[in-house]
Amino acid sequence: MKRYALQNVYIVTHPEATHHVENLVGGWHDSSLTPRGMASSRRVATALSERIPAGRSPLLFCSDLLRTRQTAEPIAESLSVDMLIDADLREQSYGAAEATPAGSTPFVPPPALGDRMRHRDGIDGSESRLELAGRAYAALERILMCGAQDVVVVTHGGTATYLIAAWIGLPLEEAGYVKFKVSPGSITHLREDDFFHDRQVMSLNDVGHLE
Template structure:
């Protein structure tokens, strides 16, 4: 059995200030700090203490702050991986949402390599490719239980990589997950089937 818990960072300042996130290094709000404790408590109910856990997170501040209570509760080291960052929105990061002209991907055609017109922003292919790579690095550890603290958009490509969706076919995939949510992924020992057991769990935040 292999269990992967994908945690999205809790509420951050760019959420409440309506700023573009991406690689903009926002901190958690007071609510986000409180919810991060709730996430850690919820994970402690799912993962046996004696088993320990692998903890990997994006290197941005809001994800590190979300992961800190998890690291404390499980007494494990937090491993940082910049490949788990949100999509880079380049020059738009940290600016008011909607203030930068943006060209959305086409309904048909090559959505993965589409350029949105913002300087230094990533294509979906670049974003997804590093996320797929991040999952492979996590799996190499061979941990029975792994917690990955990442961003809402990046969670989509972690799930896509988990279920084996080819990168070149990921142009339309989208899983909606809320701040502070837990998505539970599992691989069994016999068939090695990979399941999405629970998507976007948020009951621990109420």
Template sequence: MRNVYIVTHPEATHHVENIVGGWHDSTLTPRGVEDARRVAASLRNLLPEYLPGDNGGTMLFSSDLRRTRQTAETISGLLDLEIIFDPGLREQSYGAAEGTPAGSVSRLPPPAQGNRMQHQDGVEGSETRHVWAGRVYSALDRILAAGARDTIVVTHGGSATYLIAAWIGLPLTAAGYVKFRLSPGSITHLNEDNFYHDRRVLDLNLTGHLGIPEPRA
């Protein structure tokens, strides 16, 4: 059996300042720092028999931006795990719009029909969904190749969608419409069984550890 726990970083300064995130290197707010502790404690309960290391143990991967780095360091401190930082787990790059007030830079939404993955939003330096999703898909390949029984992945809300899509085998070319709504500080539990090797989404967007009621099925 193999488990992957996707963690979205908790509240960050760009959330409360209402500015565009992406690769803008914001930090966790005081609330976010406290929620990161709650995430770590929840993971400790989900992994009661965890063992550091790969090939039968637990590994911790993270985006290298500061808000995810802070979250991963909190988890690492409680679970005594080494952090492997992977830039492929970053949020979408919004180019010149990053760090600006939300809505102050015009962006073209993808078309309702057509090649949404290759759409250019008109902002200098921003990533297409194809580039963004492609690097997230590749990051999951690297994570799974490490061979851990249990893996914690700290990432961003948008990139978590593509981690789930890659996990269930959705082709990159068919990912133009996929979107999972994932709250800051959430945990999503993915699982693969040893016999059929079916890849399941056991729990999506868990938030009870933050004191937020879980969404009804």
């Protein structure tokens, strides 16, 4: 991956959504934020406005699903920026299992050994990890090409793992075991220093602003 002028990436996971409280499979199911989730999104916006210095011109990217757009709206207002939609920032597709009660659809977990990235879980229409990760890696590449000093990316828990993996340079084909635990409404701060150009994970799964 090429290096650009970008220094800070803030990965935001959407807060509590209706599929969480209804115990439904999310994925591409277009659930909305709950009232609690909406309140959390405002706290996220406040936290980001405190972290990004005044006078900067950050970019704001988000998934096209409703729950991430609702999360991004108060951020856009707080930072006085437009929302840039990128469907590649969507959560993993769970195909026919989406919007069904969690655990009600049998699936085949990935093997402990072997090609975990191309594994199929047996659910019609679901994505492999390779397909999800490929979308996330491509999205981050486009984001970095913008060359902004500060970027906010509003996405989903599963997608966040692969954005972080892409940031630290983990080869796509080697990402079969990676998993970063991120909570709804969290902020993960990634930074590239301007001397060594090292890719740093400054904070992971920060939820202090939600307390």
